[in-house]
Amino acid sequence: xxxxxxxxxxxxxxxxxxxxxxxxxxxxxxxxxxxxxxxxxxxxxxxxxxxxxxxxxxxxxxxxxxxxxxxxxxxxxxxxxxxxxxxxxxxxxxxxxxxxxxxxxxxxxxxxxxxxxxxxxxxxxxxxxxxxxxxxxxxxxxxxxxxxxxxxxxxxxxxxxxxxxxxxxxxxxxxxxxxxxxxxxxxxxxxxxxxxxxxxxxxxxxxxxxxxxxxxxxx
Amino acid sequence: xxxxxxxxxxxxxxxxxxxxxxxxxxxxxxxxxxxxxxxxxxxxxxxxxxxxxxxxxxxxxxxxxxxxxxxxxxxxxxxxxxxxxxxxxxxxxxxxxxxxxxxxxxxxxxxxxxxxxxxxxxxxxxxxxxxx
Numbered sequence: 040x041x042x043x044x045x046x047x048x049x050x051x052x053x054x055x056x057x058x059x060x061x062x063x064x065x066x067x068x069x070x071x072x073x074x075x076x077x078x079x080x081x082x083x084x085x086x087x088x089x090x091x092x093x094x095x096x097x098x099x100x101x102x103x104x105x106x107x108x109x110x111x112x113x114x115x116x117x118x119x120x121x122x123x124x125x126x127x128x129x130x131x132x133x134x135x136x137x138x139x140x141x142x143x144x145x146x147x148x149x150x151x152x153x154x155x156x157x158x159x160x161x162x163x164x165x166x167x168x169x170x171x172x173x174x175x176x177x178x179x180x181x182x183x184x185x186x187x188x189x190x191x192x193x194x195x196x197x198x199x200x201x202x203x204x205x206x207x208x209x210x211x212x213x214x215x216x217x218x219x220x221x222x223x224x225x226x227x228x229x230x231x232x233x234x235x236x237x238x239x240x241x242x243x244x245x246x247x248x249x250x251x252x253x254x255x256x257x258x
Numbered sequence: 259x260x261x262x263x264x265x266x267x268x269x270x271x272x273x274x275x276x277x278x279x280x281x282x283x284x285x286x287x288x289x290x291x292x293x294x295x296x297x298x299x300x301x302x303x304x305x306x307x308x309x310x311x312x313x314x315x316x317x318x319x320x321x322x323x324x325x326x327x328x329x330x331x332x333x334x335x336x337x338x339x340x341x342x343x344x345x346x347x348x349x350x351x352x353x354x355x356x357x358x359x360x361x362x363x364x365x366x367x368x369x370x371x372x373x374x375x376x377x378x379x380x381x382x383x384x385x386x387x388x389x390x
Contacts, residue, residue: 257300
């Protein structure tokens with residue numbers, strides 16, 4: 040089972056049959072992940088475009104509706120996501136330098152941050168449902184009725200933050216799966232690409248929120 | 259032994275060096291400062307400059323995340339091209355649509371409740387009769 044270049048090094052235990060070398064496999068995995076992240080950017084770009092168009096037409100409405108969101112909760116969630124991004128970056132570093140326990144601890148903190156983010160999001164959504172700041176025809180918030188297209192603001196609010204929250208859940212699940220692999224000793228300084236790709240996905244979740252926060256809360 | 263040497267070389271070839279955690283913490287601190295800054299500027303009344311400042315800060319923050327947390331500085335050239343291309347096409351889409359918006363009238367709303375439809379929202383030339 041030597042590699043095809045004729046060297047006598049044993050085949051890497053995580054090398055799939057259709058790759059010559061582990062470097063080629065890592066290269067392909069990274070390229071695939073960046074391609075996927077590119078499509079994620081374009082997915083959110085469609086929603087950002089919708090936002091841009093309606094904000095262009097209903098500038099005043101968007102301004103007043105953004106004041107209906109809780110800046111404190113939004114800013115707290117921003118800090119939580121940025122901090123979780125730090126934790127996952129450090130976890131990735133820890134796997135590379137063979138600090139298994141520290142990596143697991145950092146991933147646990149990341150997942151806790153994700154849960155905290157979702158809890159705060161839930162508090163925000165619950166309030167929106169209570170006061171009727173809802174998308175489209177479900178909108179019935181009296182104090183914002185005077186502004187045209189106020190329901191459109193909340194359509195965009197729920198679509199963008201909802202899709203983002205879905206990404207938080209997916210990212211959290213990926214990180215739990217990565218943590219399981221680290222726990223079982225599958226990811227080591229010799230083979231850590233899955234940890235790297237999981238972390239990349241989590242950073243993308245942070246990246247999207249970095250734009251969503253000022254556009255929804257601070258206009 | 260031979261195995262370890264091979265993979266070590268492989269990974270340093272892929273460009274993933276060990277920088278320690280210091281740079282992550284520095285980036286994190288800058289991100290937090292920028293968040294505080296954007297919250298503060300967001301609450302000032304700067305007219306049209308508000309959105310520009312917010313987007314400049316957000317783009318700066320996003321660049322830090324991509325470059326250092328996502329290790330774009332060390333990524334292979336192909337991966338950089340792939341990711342940057344997606345941003346280029348996002349800008350093409352947004353500015354392409356804006357070319358349209360600047361030369362056209364306001365749009366109607368898809369599903370507004372009657373009470374939220376302001377009288378001035380009509381589409382001249384295209385407005386259905388029941389709007390009048």
